Amino acid sequence: MKHFTLAGFLILLIPLLTASCGQTGEDGSALTPNVRAPIVMVGSWGGDQIELNVAEGGATVEFSCAHGTVEGSIVPDEAGRFAVDGLYFQEHGGPVSDKDETLPVKAHYEGQVAGVTMNLTVFNLETQEKIGAYSLTFGAAAKITKCL
Secondary structure: OOOOOHHHHHHHHHHHHOOOOOOEOOOOOEOOOOOOOOOOOOEEEEEEOEEEEEEOOEEEEEEOOEEEEEEOOOOOOOOOEEEEEEEEEEOOOOOOOOOOOOOEEEEEEEEEEEOOEEEEEEEEOOOOOEEEEEEEEEOOOOEOOOOO
């Protein structure tokens, strides 16, 4: 019975992993492995009057006088740009009663990520009106003053 050492295993594995390096297609273009695009870093992104909590399948957003949701993963393109749809719930100051019902509007969240910085703009899909533009930093505390 033969036993393989870790070094022997790696010697067999490395050529397999690097076999596609430097290969080109018939037209001379580089072959790209079928790799899933990375999603925006999962966790909390904070900024002035906004907090974005990103999960693998979506996100929640807390604004000064509103909150929202993002449907689906936030997947940036090669330049860090992304666009996703979701919901936006306007809130109001003052007392809140049981009869208060916050109705959502369909929202469009678009932006760009560069390292730990994100620029995000939110639009009302029904009116095409810009709700707001924000700058966020991954891991930073949000600076939110809730409406009174």
